[in-house]
Amino acid sequence: MTDKGAHDHNKLYLIVWFILLALTIIEVYLAYMTLPVTVMLVTLLFLSFLKAGLIVAYFMHLRFEKPSLFWTLIPATLICIALLSGFFPDSMRILSLGQ
Amino acid sequence: MANDHWGAWSGGGSPFAIGSKKLGMWLFILSDSLTFSVMLFAYSYLRIANPDWPTPFNSHSIIFASVMTFCLLSSSLTMVKAVGAASQGHRKAAVWWILATILGGVLFVVLHTQEWLGLLQNGVTPFGNPWGVPLFGATFFALTGLHMTHVTLGIVYLAVIAWGFGNGRFKAEDVEISGLYWHFVDLVWMFILPLVYLMSTEI
Numbered sequence: 517m518t519d520k521g522a523h524d525h526n527k528l529y530l531i532v533w534f535i536l537l538a539l540t541i542i543e544v545y546l547a548y549m550t551l552p553v554t555v556m557l558v559t560l561l562f563l564s565f566l567k568a569g570l571i572v573a574y575f576m577h578l579r580f581e582k583p584s585l586f587w588t589l590i591p592a593t594l595i596c597i598a599l600l601s602g603f604f605p606d607s608m609r610i611l612s613l614g615q
Numbered sequence: 616m617a618n619d620h621w622g623a624w625s626g627g628g629s630p631f632a633i634g635s636k637k638l639g640m641w642l643f644i645l646s647d648s649l650t651f652s653v654m655l656f657a658y659s660y661l662r663i664a665n666p667d668w669p670t671p672f673n674s675h676s677i678i679f680a681s682v683m684t685f686c687l688l689s690s691s692l693t694m695v696k697a698v699g700a701a702s703q704g705h706r707k708a709a710v711w712w713i714l715a716t717i718l719g720g721v722l723f724v725v726l727h728t729q730e731w732l733g734l735l736q737n738g739v740t741p742f743g744n745p746w747g748v749p750l751f752g753a754t755f756f757a758l759t760g761l762h763m764t765h766v767t768l769g770i771v772y773l774a775v776i777a778w779g780f781g782n783g784r785f786k787a788e789d790v791e792i793s794g795l796y797w798h799f800v801d802l803v804w805m806f807i808l809p810l811v812y813l814m815s816t817e818i
Contacts, residue, residue: 526696526699529692529695529696529699530692533691536688536805537688540681540684540688540805541681543809544677544681544813546813547812547813548674548677553814556813556814557814560809560813560814561809563809564809564810567802568802568805568806571691571798571801571802571805572798575691575694575695575798576794576795576798581631581632581633582631582632582633584630584631585632585641588631589641589645593645593649596649596652597648597649600653600656603656603660604659606660607659607660607661607664608663608664610664611663611664
């Protein structure tokens with residue numbers, strides 16, 4: 517890595533840090549507004565995944581690794597996590613049990 | 616030939632072109648991300664199933680949590696600085712950046728402990744609370760406690776790395792690997808903050 521390359525990277529990290537901070541401020545601002553729960557949840561989750569993506573891609577440097585590492589690690593993990601949503605219909609079933 | 620080494624099917628020796636220590640940390644992060652996901656899903660499940668779930672976080676605790684987030688986010692920035700300095704061979708600078716990262720982590724833990732003590736004083740414990748939904752305390756303390764454990768262990772890990780890299784025992788790669796762990800702890804907080812705090816505000 518040349519010195520100039522390192523300098524560019526430093527700037528990139530600073531920009532990513534600013535974006536992460538800005539997204540956090542938006543999230544906190546949303547908490548002060550009275551939004552419907554689903555709108556709030558979807559917006560917050562979208563912003564959180566965006567932040568997670570930025571952290572993994574730049575801070576954890578995955579964008580600059582060989583693509584095979586990304587394809588091995590990330591899709592399978594996301595699918596496993598998404599499959600956990602299968603439990604949610606059951607949690608809603610409990611709500612209507614006494615009716 | 617370069618193509619032989621980087622071609623799609625030439626990954627026999629080192630398929631990801633990274634060291635096995637780094638791959639090991641990535642695999643640990645995968646399993647840990649599933650652990651935290653399961654905890655967050657369990658929290659969400661119980662929350663949906665309990666219509667009277669409390670929303671106890673007022674403006675003061677949200678600002679508190681935002682300051683904690685700032686500490687953790689900034690410690691991630693100092694960590695990439697440490698990794699950059701280490702890869703360029705600036706040993707002393709790298710150690711100072713790691714110490715700055717540790718400072719961010721310590722601030723986070725101190726603020727978080729403060730918050731916990733405040734909740735405990737108000738009768739919110741892992742097994743009960745004034746709102747009559749004991750599962751709130753159970754999931755809240757389990758989730759934030761597991762995360763705080765990760766931050767605390769991360770501080771110890773970084774201290775060992777700073778010491779070892781400072782005296783030449785460890786390589787730049789070791790600093791980078793500890794950075795991966797630290798950023799992951801930061802990433803997890805990016806989900807705990809909205810799902811546990813921002814979704815439970817009382818403003």
